[in-house]
Amino acid sequence: MNVSRALLSGPFVLHTVSMRPAPPSSAARHRPGSRLSLAVALVALLGTVGVVGAPAPTADAAAKVTLTASQSATKVDRGGKVTLKVAYRQGKKPVTCCSVRLxxxxxxxxxxxxxxxxKNGKASVVVTPKVTTRYRFVTLTGxxxxxxxKVTVRSSIAVKASKPTIAPGAASTITATYRAQGRLVAKGTVQLQHKTSSGWVTLSRTAVxxxxxxxxxxxxATTSYRVTTTGLGxxxxxxxxAVSAPTTDAPKSNGQPPKNNAPDDTTTTSNPPQNTPKTPPASFTVKGSGYGHGIGMSQYGAYRMAQEGKTAAQILSHYYTGAKVTTATTPEDVAVQVFGASDAATTTFSVNAGSWRLRSGEGTTLVTGDKSSKVTLKVVGGNPVAVVGGTTYPSASWTGDRSVLRLHWTGTRYYSSTGTKAxxxxxxxxGTYRHGRMTVRVxxxxxxxxxxxxLNTEYLYGLGEMPSSWDSAALQAQAIAGRNYATAAATAKRKATCDCHLWDDTRxxxxxxWKKESEGTNAVWGKKWVAAVDATVTSSTSAQLLLASGSLVNAYYYSSSGGRTANSEDVWSSKVGYLRSVDDxxxxxxxxxxxxxxxxxxQAKAQSIFGVKDIVRVDxxxxxxxxxxxxxxxxxxxxTKVSVTKKADQLRSLLGLPASWVTSIA
Structure with a gap:
């Protein structure tokens, strides 16, 4: 017989005792009077006389031993306490004999x-994790x-002033200690804010x-400060x-607050008074952060999130509140204006290889050529014409439709799809153009x-909104956002002013x-961008879109924010549920x-904005x-103080700034 550790589980430990081998029959293990019954009796005896350190098993010794843990909190501030509890059972009965390890x-x-x-199968332990920590209970045997x-220690910033009270004109240093999940942050940016009657206002930023x-x-004057991350998270x-009272005699006061000569609709400055120059400066230095309007997805934000392992869907759901990436039906084609009213009176068309053809609006081929011949397009008699080798098309005798011309080139679905890719x-x-066709009107x-x-492929392949070298998740997020924007436009009628759904610029x-699609040596970056687009496409009429409550999201995006995105109504006018301010x-x-x-x-620009002269400060x-x-x-x-309150983008435009996240004006 062989009695070993396998005979008992959990806290019941028995060192091996060798006897004759046990019978192979499973029935014998449970038959009264079998060798196993003798072994159990032997174990009980040994436990009684103290040969084995653990107690004898109970009647349900074969029942599974379990440790069930619970916690009073999943997140705490640094120094916070969490109670961890454990229920120790064998089967349904509490285990009382043995200790457990945390x-x-x-x-x-x-x-x-x-x-x-x-005690009675239950125990509790209070822990105070300094950093994010995982816990478990184990039996003594393991x-x-x-x-x-898991107990997550919340990110925190602790602040201390070197001098809590200073004399007038003196300085104090505020030191911030920034921890993420309890650990010191190696590198980052934080900002100092002070409290005013209108709320917290950012004074400056510095590196961590x-x-x-x-x-x-x-x-x-006595001022309250705090330090935050730039996204206020x-x-x-x-x-x-605190600023102590001056030691010299102060001028007597009549007990009334100083008179404010500013108009009724102005606000007082939120910055603590500083040394104000007596002479108006020629200019002010404006410091800030970010580039763009601030609504929706930040492209540099997507870049960083992708580096941290986030997927395209996670990136988009972060920037568009409540929206989800879904495969849905899209328009098949889109029309993009590449030459229009703001351009020159004429333009010249050519190809780098293969052949081209010029057709009338009805589809009649007027003339063909190759890379050695060029087509000059211009306006004659209110209609478009093409001049090739000194000959004008359509000719003066042409009786068909003169209002439309179309240019095709080989290797496209419009002309010799299997031919040379021109x-x-x-x-x-x-740009340069590998796909589609050109339609010419006046x-x-x-x-x-x-x-x-x-739309889903050929247009997005040429979308030059994000560096193709960035991580694939960021590229895919950009492709989906770009598709959303194009889908919304292509679903509507063409704009009469351009015969187009979209312009090819920042409008x-x-x-x-093709410039985007062929980026890099041997198109190495272009291929990466195309692969990201393709990863979001099912067919020419089905692809990934961003939807909120089943409707298409207006997926606005921009380069970068100053640490937090904007609510739509704070920048433009309308409040949109999925365009909410989020940490960035x-x-x-x-x-x-x-x-x-x-x-x-x-100074001149400041005077035009505020409508007053001799400005010495702007806050x-x-x-x-x-x-x-x-x-x-x-x-x-x-x-005199004069205030101007406007939408964020209006102020950005007034001051001529890259963005409206301004940290200081000096």
Whole structure:
């Protein structure tokens, strides 16, 4: 017979005792009087006389031993307490004889941090994790383990003022300690804010090094400060710097507040008073962050999220609240204006290989050529004409439709699809064109050329909105957002002013055609972009779209924010449910050249904005939830204050700035 550890489970441990081999018959194991019954009796005897350290098994010794863990909280602030509980059972009965170990893991392997003995099968332990930690309970033998319980330590910023009270004109240093999930942040950006009557206003930003950041303040009056991440996702507690009363005799007061000479609809400055120059400066230095309007997806944000392992769907759902990526029906074709009223009076068409043909609106071929011949397009008698080798088409005797001309080139679905793959060029445009066809009309006396091509593939292949070298998830997110935008346009009628659904520039989306598709040596980057587009396509009329409540999302996007995206109504006019302000710390990646910028605001420009002369200070006195400018206040040499409150994008335009996230105006 062989009695071993396998005979008992969980806390019941028996060292091996060798006897005659057990009979192979399973029935014998349970037959009264069998060798197994004798073995169990022997185990009980040995336990009684103390040969074996663990107690004898109960009647349900074969029942499964379980450890069931629970926790009082899944997230805590650093220094917060969490109660971990365990229920220790064998079958349905509590185990009371033996202790269990509490193990923890932060990085690396599991380590035992406590050993507890359950009472009536239950025990609890209070832990205070300094960093995000995983916990589990295990039996002394290690054979049984509970499920893992994770306690996340919230990111935090602790602040301390070097001098809580200062004399007038003195300075204090505010030191911030920034931890993410309990660990010091190696590198990042935080901002200093002070509290005003209109809310918290950002004063300055600085880099974090080894978890530390420092700000020097010199308030003229007692001021409350806090330090936050640029997206406001993590905020410190308030620290106050008090300014002591001056030691010299102060002028007597009549007990009334100082008179405010500003108009009734103005606001006072939200920055603590600073040394105001007596002479109006020639210009002001404006510092800020981001590039673009701030609504929807930040492209640099998508770039950083992709680097962190997020999928295209996760990126898009982050920036468009409540929206989901879904495969849906799309229009097959889209018309993109590539040459129009703002361009020259004529343009020249050519191909780099293969052949081309010119057709009338009815489909009659008027003339053909190859790469050695060019087509000059211009307006004659209010209609488009083409001049090839000195001959004008259609001819003066042509009786068909003169209002439309079409250009085809080989290797496209319109002309010799299996022939040489030609790339067409059109002078005065910023792209080259591998796909589709060109339709030429005259609109309001100007030549108008439209590239008609497949929306899901051919158009998106040429969408030059994001560097093709970026991670695939970011590229796919851009392809879906671009498709959303194009689908919304292509679902509507063509615009009469351009005979198009979209323009090829920032009025719609930047479309460069083959230039985008062929980027890099041997098109290495272009192929990566095309692969990202293809990953989102099912067919010419079915592809991934971003929907909210079953409807197409207007997927606005832009380069980068100042740390938080904007609510649609704060930038433009209408409130849109899926265009909500969200954390965008991802935009502030070191790779973003617009994470910090400096511009100049001239005295003359400031005077035109505020309608007053001799401006000595300009302050951002109110911001939107995104951190974008809401109210600007100008102070003149005689102390008059004038404020201007507008939508964020209006202020950006007024000041001529890349974005409306302004951190200081000096």
């Amino acid at each position: 193990q923890a893991r932060t990085t690396g392997g599991w380590k035992t941090v406590r050993t507890v003995k359950p 054979n049984t383990r509970s499920a893992t319980k 090094a080894s978890g530390k950041a420092k700000f020097t303040v010199k308030p003229a 993590v905020r410190s507690k308030t620290v106050k710097v 790339v067409a060029s059109l002078s005065g445009t910023h 609109i309001n006396g100007h030549l108008n050329v439209v590239n008609e091509l497949r 719609s989306q930047n479309f460069t055609g 710390r991802y935009s502030l990646t070191d790779d973003n050249p617009m994470r910090a910028w400096t511009r100049s605001l001239t 951002v006195t109110a911001t939107y939830s995104s951190g974008q400018m809401k109210t600007l206040t100008a102070t003149t040499t005689n102390g």
